[in-house]
Amino acid sequence: MNNSLKQLLLGLYKMALCDNQFAAEEMAMLYQVGREYGVSDEEVNQAVMDDTFTLYLPETIEGKVQLLYRFTQMAWADGVIVDEEKELLKQTAIRYGFLKENTDAIVEFLIEKVKNKIPVEEVISQIK
Numbered sequence: 001m002n003n004s005l006k007q008l009l010l011g012l013y014k015m016a017l018c019d020n021q022f023a024a025e026e027m028a029m030l031y032q033v034g035r036e037y038g039v040s041d042e043e044v045n046q047a048v049m050d051d052t053f054t055l056y057l058p059e060t061i062e063g064k065v066q067l068l069y070r071f072t073q074m075a076w077a078d079g080v081i082v083d084e085e086k087e088l089l090k091q092t093a094i095r096y097g098f099l100k101e102n103t104d105a106i107v108e109f110l111i112e113k114v115k116n117k118i119p120v121e122e123v124i125s126q127i128k
Helices: 002-018 022-034 042-048 061-076 083-095 100-115 120-127
Strands: none
Touching: 002 022, 002 061, 002 083, 002 100, 022 042, 022 061, 061 083, 061 100, 061 120, 083 100
């Protein structure tokens, strides 16, 4: 499993734990994302328990938005987004190079798109 996929899975796992609850819907989503990349449920379990990986930061705006969208999906998987999850999304956006003053708008935009089940490809095309 490459580092970018491992980071995605770890980021999703971290997002799921952010509200101190790990809902069944969140676990199901984590496994579903793994399957989309050809990774078994057991490999997902191993990836989130392994703390030896190299940090991967997407280089393109599309890659950044795609990962932020995935993290937002995980935050919304249980039907509730708490302040801690929003804060983690904002911190991640800053880490990806977005300006701090824009993070509130970015996070609210992504939350709205995820709630309305707008496909990530459409979200990316809207920001271009």
